[in-house]
Amino acid sequence: MDKNQKYVITINRELGSGGRTVGRKLAEKLNVAFYDKALINELKKKFQLDTEQIEKLKGGKSDWWRDFINAAMFMGQGMNEMWYYQRMTGQDAYLVTSADMFKVEKEILKNVAAEESCIVAGRSGFSVFADHPNHLSVFIQAPLEHRIQRIMSKQNLTHEEAEKIIKKVDEMRESYVKKYTGTSRYDTRNYDIVINMEGKTEDEVADLILTYIG
Numbered sequence: 663m664d665k666n667q668k669y670v671i672t673i674n675r676e677l678g679s680g681g682r683t684v685g686r687k688l689a690e691k692l693n694v695a696f697y698d699k700a701l702i703n704e705l706k707k708k709f710q711l712d713t714e715q716i717e718k719l720k721g722g723k724s725d726w727w728r729d730f731i732n733a734a735m736f737m738g739q740g741m742n743e744m745w746y747y748q749r750m751t752g753q754d755a756y757l758v759t760s761a762d763m764f765k766v767e768k769e770i771l772k773n774v775a776a777e778e779s780c781i782v783a784g785r786s787g788f789s790v791f792a793d794h795p796n797h798l799s800v801f802i803q804a805p806l807e808h809r810i811q812r813i814m815s816k817q818n819l820t821h822e823e824a825e826k827i828i829k830k831v832d833e834m835r836e837s838y839v840k841k842y843t844g845t846s847r848y849d850t851r852n853y854d855i856v857i858n859m860e861g862k863t864e865d866e867v868a869d870l871i872l873t874y875i876g
């Protein structure tokens with residue numbers, strides 16, 4: 663990946679691994695935008711986006727994607743990690759994403775990446791940007807107990823509750839990825855780097871990725 667050219671880094675991760683935090687810290691270190699599920703969902707609501715609406719916007723106001731990015735940056739400033747976890751583990755986290763909404767997310771992300779360098783957490787980014795000329799794909803994982811302890815701490819849950827949430831989200835994410843990409847998110851051939859978080863801090867992993875980039 664060439665940092666001197668427009669680039670996109672995708673961070674796919676296991677819930678509770680700390681991968682989203684790594685992505686956010688990496689974005690801060692690189693001074694680029696950071697996009698995740700929660701932010702994309704809020705932006706879809708804010709702009710009432712569907713595939714037809716996106717096509718109209720692309721054919722109309724020339725700086726619409728810049729407005730979109732500015733709105734994303736503003737909204738992202740008010741999203742703390744606890745809010746993210748609450749959204750991820752709420753009832754709507756388990757709803758099946760329609761094919762139309764997958765297309766909307768894919769279109770949003772591709773247009774955002776065309777505007778500027780960015781980091782994308784989740785959203786099957788490894789597949790969405792598989793053909794991007796300057797893309798780094800990262801997968802972050804951690805042992806189950808590490809993940810359980812992190813979720814317990816973040817949400818004040820029991821061990822049993824945290825484990826149940828992790829297993830449910832793992833199942834949901836794998837189903838989502840297989841449905842829309844035709845591959846498993848655990849297939850390491852989809853990534854340039856696979857990192858185990860055990861014994862590492864989020865800052866250390868962000869710095870490790872920076873060292874890899876060079």
